[in-house]
């Protein structure tokens with residue numbers, strides 16, 4: 257994919273300074289040349305639905321951030337009210353056989369890249385973050401969320417099941433008892449509830465403040481040897497990463513089998529209709 261490079265002056269909390277910015281249609285990577293921190297912004301209107309293209313783009317941007325020696329990665333959204341609406345249901349509803357395989361593979365790749373990233377990661381959750389959106393946020397090491405939005409793994413409410421590795425990310429943040437209950441209930445947490453339970457680390461009043469708090473978290477590693485930090489993180493996350501690596505073919509087949517069940521297709525169709533009806537009103 258062609259990626260246009262440009263230098264831009266962008267305002268930020270500590271004043272305007274130069275950032276190196278790489279833009280594709282669906283994500284933007286901006287590296288602050290003072291802090292060395294990269295901001296990875298999802299930009300797929302209307303709701304940052306994670307489709308094949310956005311997932312591939314995300315993975316490519318994560319690789320780029322690791323390759324350009326950034327000091328950290330902050331994941332956020334260009335949409336003022338939605339971090340990500342999760343997986344694009346259109347990829348799973350009446351799917352094309354080949355595309356849906358590529359879609360799930362791209363999701364596995366994006367998760368492996370983000371959860372296993374060698375750089376410190378933080379999510380500035382500047383909008384709603386259901387299901388796959390929550391997966392992205394909980395794959396990061398730190399979360400700062402804006403008020404009056406919701407976050408959680410709501411899969412059971414849609415009649416679908418979050419795979420083991422979705423649960424791994426959730427479990428790396430929440431105690432097992434809380435994670436199990438929330439997943440079984442398909443519970444969406446408000447910002448206040450998420451803060452209280454520890455699903456997010458901090459609240460912020462504005463996106464700029466959220467980005468600043470994420471940058472402060474990444475700054476806590478300034479005096480830590482980066483190789484020792486990266487290896488320590490990878491040791492913590494190795495079991496979950498290796499599990500998906502070694503079972504990704506079976507995971508794909510399980511997904512395909514499940515998603516092609518008539519009852520699952522019917523449920524997704526009804527859910528899509530309800531979303532569209534709500535959007536019209």
Ligand SMILES: CCCCC/C=C\CCCC/C=C/C(=O)SCCNC(=O)CCNC(=O)[C@H](O)C(C)(C)COP(=O)(O)OP(=O)(O)OC[C@H]1O[C@@H](n2cnc3c(N)ncnc32)[C@H](O)[C@@H]1OP(=O)(O)O
Nearest residue numbers: 341342343344345384386387388416417511514531532535
């Ligand atoms: C044991 C073996 C297991 C194997 C695996 C089996 C199964 C696989 C499970 C996979 C796990 C799934 C993870 C997911 O992420 S599923 C997606 C879940 N996401 C949601 O439930 C969110 C739905 N969306 C919303 O709640 C809202 O849209 C919102 C994000 C809160 C934003 O609200 P608002 O600003 O009011 O926007 P609208 O609702 O009006 O939406 C605008 C248009 O966007 C369409 N939309 C919204 N979300 C999605 C989506 N996720 N996918 C596709 N399209 C979406 C919506 O229909 C509107 O479209 P329209 O303008 O054309 O009407």
